Amino acid sequence: MRKLSLTSILSQLLLLIFVIIWIIPTFGLFISSLRDKDLLSISGWWTSLTTTEINEIHRMLGMEYQIQENNYYIIKGSIFEGNTGKKITSFGITSKKINEFSLGEIATFKDNSEVTIDENGNYVWKSKTEFTKKKGKRLFTTSLSPPSFTFDNYKEVLFKEGIGRAFINTLAVALPSTLIPLIICSFFAYALTWMKFFGRDTLLALIIASLVVPLQMSLIPILTIYNDFGALFGVAAKSYPGVWMAHTGFGLASTTFLLRNFLKSLPNEMMEAAKVDGASHYDIFLKIILPLSIPAFASIFILQFLWCWNDLLVGLVFLDQVPSEIILTAKLKELLGSRGENWEILTTGAFVSMTVPLFIFFALQRYFIRGLVSGSVKG
Amino acid sequence: MSLLNLSFIVLLGILIFVSYFHFSNSFLDNYNRKSNGRLKFENSIRVIIFILPAFIILFVFILYPVFETVRLSFYDKFGREFVGLYNYKWAIDDPEFRRSILNNLGWLLIVPTFSTFFGLVIANLADRIWWGSIAKSIIFMPMAISFVGAGVIWKFVYEYRGPGDTQIGLLNAIIVSFGYEPQAWLTIPIWNNVFLMAIMIWIQTGLALVIFSAALRSIPKEMIEASRIDGASELKIFFSIIIPYLEQTILVIWTLITIIVLRIFDIIFAMTNGEWQTGVLANLMYDWMFRGGGDSGRGSVLAIVIMLGVIPILLWNLYKHKQEQNI
Numbered sequence: 001m002r003k004l005s006l007t008s009i010l011s012q013l014l015l016l017i018f019v020i021i022w023i024i025p026t027f028g029l030f031i032s033s034l035r036d037k038d039l040l041s042i043s044g045w046w047t048s049l050t051t052t053e054i055n056e057i058h059r060m061l062g063m064e065y066q067i068q069e070n071n072y073y074i075i076k077g078s079i080f081e082g083n084t085g086k087k088i089t090s091f092g093i094t095s096k097k098i099n100e101f102s103l104g105e106i107a108t109f110k111d112n113s114e115v116t117i118d119e120n121g122n123y124v125w126k127s128k129t130e131f132t133k134k135k136g137k138r139l140f141t142t143s144l145s146p147p148s149f150t151f152d153n154y155k156e157v158l159f160k161e162g163i164g165r166a167f168i169n170t171l172a173v174a175l176p177s178t179l180i181p182l183i184i185c186s187f188f189a190y191a192l193t194w195m196k197f198f199g200r201d202t203l204l205a206l207i208i209a210s211l212v213v214p215l216q217m218s219l220i221p222i223l224t225i226y227n228d229f230g231a232l233f234g235v236a237a238k239s240y241p242g243v244w245m246a247h248t249g250f251g252l253a254s255t256t257f258l259l260r261n262f263l264k265s266l267p268n269e270m271m272e273a274a275k276v277d278g279a280s281h282y283d284i285f286l287k288i289i290l291p292l293s294i295p296a297f298a299s300i301f302i303l304q305f306l307w308c309w310n311d312l313l314v315g316l317v318f319l320d321q322v323p324s325e326i327i328l329t330a331k332l333k334e335l336l337g338s339r340g341e342n343w344e345i346l347t348t349g350a351f352v353s354m355t356v357p358l359f360i361f362f363a364l365q366r367y368f369i370r371g372l373v374s375g376s377v378k379g
Numbered sequence: 380m381s382l383l384n385l386s387f388i389v390l391l392g393i394l395i396f397v398s399y400f401h402f403s404n405s406f407l408d409n410y411n412r413k414s415n416g417r418l419k420f421e422n423s424i425r426v427i428i429f430i431l432p433a434f435i436i437l438f439v440f441i442l443y444p445v446f447e448t449v450r451l452s453f454y455d456k457f458g459r460e461f462v463g464l465y466n467y468k469w470a471i472d473d474p475e476f477r478r479s480i481l482n483n484l485g486w487l488l489i490v491p492t493f494s495t496f497f498g499l500v501i502a503n504l505a506d507r508i509w510w511g512s513i514a515k516s517i518i519f520m521p522m523a524i525s526f527v528g529a530g531v532i533w534k535f536v537y538e539y540r541g542p543g544d545t546q547i548g549l550l551n552a553i554i555v556s557f558g559y560e561p562q563a564w565l566t567i568p569i570w571n572n573v574f575l576m577a578i579m580i581w582i583q584t585g586l587a588l589v590i591f592s593a594a595l596r597s598i599p600k601e602m603i604e605a606s607r608i609d610g611a612s613e614l615k616i617f618f619s620i621i622i623p624y625l626e627q628t629i630l631v632i633w634t635l636i637t638i639i640v641l642r643i644f645d646i647i648f649a650m651t652n653g654e655w656q657t658g659v660l661a662n663l664m665y666d667w668m669f670r671g672g673g674d675s676g677r678g679s680v681l682a683i684v685i686m687l688g689v690i691p692i693l694l695w696n697l698y699k700h701k702q703e704q705n706i
Contacts, residue, residue, distance in 0.1 A: 195425070
């Protein structure tokens, strides 16, 4: 028994290491998307989980805020806007000695004005002579910052950076690109499974061969067809219907294959009995096959939907890269190029693009896994 | 396009296909009933109604393009003039092409191997531990997100700041805390490929994991219990029983990941765009589709080289299918 428990501890440890390595990158992205964008670029995301010491420079208010009190000219203010939860531990008045004074001490500037500050950032700056400058002097503070998170990045990214629109565009690409092949292929798979016709075996072999054909083989000819079509009818060559059809084409083989595997497992007698009763193939399809196929449809829907949602290449080639058509993945790639240093935009944008897949993943994991296991192969 | 228009055409697009099937079939049903089921060719017409849309799409989007791409590979950049093997000769002499082939081979060797291996190990570990299903969920999660999303996640991990600055990328922060110099990981030739592959392994391990998990359940428990009683160690059981038992599954997963890796595009396009010698065939092809106004000849050659990689798998699948049919 001793030996067994040692193995058990070791395997738990090993699995834990795997889990940590696998979750950390995504977790870091998520935490970063909730951080203040200025902090994001100067400190690692892991520092935001604990109280950290940060150094900042602030400028005090200028002459128009001064008031007169007992022979002193006084400017009062706070260096923090609103309640940030930061606690000041020390401060300074020159950039060379930013920690010169501790809380409660009086710092004296060269012009003999004096400043004190409390831990919440409220300062009192007083002078015997009148303040004459429009801008106040600089204060260097060291403060302890508790973990703080904000949705500001999300507001910015959704409405200013065009991610919100790209989200809708992606939905407009992915929904029809999933439903259309599901409709077409369910009839196709039905015919391949239950109807007898000339060339059925050849067609089935074609489907199986098409399963592994990489979509790169289709890109150039189809783009040419689209361009010719656009020129002939004077419409835009790249458009939503074009993308739906392309996704339908590339998903056709795998959708048909998976559906046929499912239909094959249904008992033949049911079909025969219905036929004897005078039901047509369409009746059988609607009243018997459709209700029975709901779980299979769910699996295939999820696979194809995630594929379309996450696709980059098809959306890049068959859609114009303009705000009204660009999809999330293409938008993210664009931001990676143009805003590569703005991590608040990238992390938040990436997380927005992941919301739908993650929702599907957590809510419908069972169907997702079932679809994958039943033999997902996609060129 | 306004949102209202957009939702309208989305609905319309779906509705067209639903109506096609519904009205054509109902019409045929009615007609058939009126003629008391004596309608000739009822069955043939039905077959055509059922398979026509799928067949047209299969033809236009897969079959025709395969032949057209092969044809275009023998033509000039506009697809007008026959140039024989010129495009193929160009490819062989092109340093970018050779680089891409080597990189693709590296991807094909490393990613399926590690994904399958990790998947197998994790499936085995998780199978025996009470929190195993949570662990599986976490490791499977990257399967749901896009390659570009994964790219952003890992670009953040690999983020580089100059030696004096605070590192905000996790990898460099770790390296620096051990006293080493920070590295711009994605710009170190040869090694940067490994850092890109790590992303793919991170994603595909989940696929291997779920399929192995399902397959593990088919191993008879008695067999493992018996060998345990005989005093076999866990490692021995893993190598002498589990691996031989899962041989078929290992092969299936390996092929599956190989097919996915062969057309790998998004990760490299998003992270390095093929710079610093990270290019692969799919990226080079995309490049040639648009570079200098597009060169359909060279693009087609590159597509065909990718296709050559899957032909053995294609033939094997057909062979297996034929065997199943004969049973």
